[in-house]
Amino acid sequence: MSAPPGLTLRGALRAGGRALTPPLEIAFPAGAWSCLLGPSGVGKSTLLRVIAGLDDQPGQARIAASDGAPAAPRAALMAQEAALLPWLDLRGNVELGPRLRGVPPPPGRADSLLAAVGMAGMARRRPRGLSGGQRQRVALARLLMEERPIALLDEPFSALDAGLRARMQELAARLLAGRTVIMVTHDAAEAARMADRIILLGAEGARTLAPPPGRPPRPLDDPGALRAQAALLHAMRAMAA
Numbered sequence: 062m063s064a065p066p067g068l069t070l071r072g073a074l075r076a077g078g079r080a081l082t083p084p085l086e087i088a089f090p091a092g093a094w095s096c097l098l099g100p101s102g103v104g105k106s107t108l109l110r111v112i113a114g115l116d117d118q119p120g121q122a123r124i125a126a127s128d129g130a131p132a133a134p135r136a137a138l139m140a141q142e143a144a145l146l147p148w149l150d151l152r153g154n155v156e157l158g159p160r161l162r163g164v165p166p167p168p169g170r171a172d173s174l175l176a177a178v179g180m181a182g183m184a185r186r187r188p189r190g191l192s193g194g195q196r197q198r199v200a201l202a203r204l205l206m207e208e209r210p211i212a213l214l215d216e217p218f219s220a221l222d223a224g225l226r227a228r229m230q231e232l233a234a235r236l237l238a239g240r241t242v243i244m245v246t247h248d249a250a251e252a253a254r255m256a257d258r259i260i261l262l263g264a265e266g267a268r269t270l271a272p273p274p275g276r277p278p279r280p281l282d283d284p285g286a287l288r289a290q291a292a293l294l295h296a297m298r299a300m301a302a
């Protein structure tokens with residue numbers, strides 16, 4: 062996998078022909094975990110799609126990578142829904158990217174990734190009957206299969222119970238370490254635990270908040286993270302008003 066670049070988004074976010082935000086300039090540091098929060102509909106998913114090269118409109122925000130090379134081919138997106146194909150087994154779902162590109166997936170890679178996300182021995186199962194947490198694990202394995210240095214996560218753990226969410230955060234932090242990660246979340250506790258950088262996006266613009274001290278993932282009872290969570294909730298409450 063190539064070295065993860067830093068990213069800078071410049072310009073206004075647009076959707077359906079209208080501007081969602083004023084012109085923005087947001088930096089996402091290389092190899093760091095950035096969390097993006099903000100009111101519903103402000104354009105967080107749109108921002109991820111712009112980085113992934115899936116939302117390219119005239120006048121739309123543009124993304125620049127710190128090494129000058131295009132960002133989109135180096136980005137993998139984990140969407141809000143795990144979106145597993147019901148007619149493929151879990152191995153087939155994890156191998157979907159290379160198969161769609163007509164590239165043979167490395168033998169055994171999907172099974173070892175499934176094992177890494179705690180789904181060992183389940184490669185031949187179909188998605189039907191999997192729990193929400195299991196589906197998210199398969200989606201994470203599929204993202205890892207891409208071996209891209211930029212990982213874009215759109216509310217990846219929002220459907221999980223609190224205990225499983227905490228475990229998935231730790232798993233994702235371990236497996237995505239060193240990549241440039243941008244995670245959209247509505248969960249202030251998740252951002253305070255996971256972020257190297259916290260960005261609040263509102264209709265008025267973007268604001269960067271200092272992360273708590275210590276390296277992510279911070280312990281669940283980390284006092285700095287709990288204080289940051291409260292500060293973030295206050296900032297989000299003020300934004301939504």
Ligand SMILES: Nc1ncnc2c1ncn2[C@@H]1O[C@H](COP(=O)(O)OP(=O)(O)OP(=O)(O)O)[C@@H](O)[C@H]1O
Pocket residue numbers: 076077078081099100101102103104105106107108
């Ligand atoms: N293809 C599209 N055509 C028209 N409007 C769109 C399109 N895609 C998104 N929108 C609108 O753009 C706005 C931003 O959508 P987006 O999904 O980026 O918001 P979000 O901040 O991720 O919201 P949420 O937190 O609810 O997921 C919304 O009002 C949405 O309805």
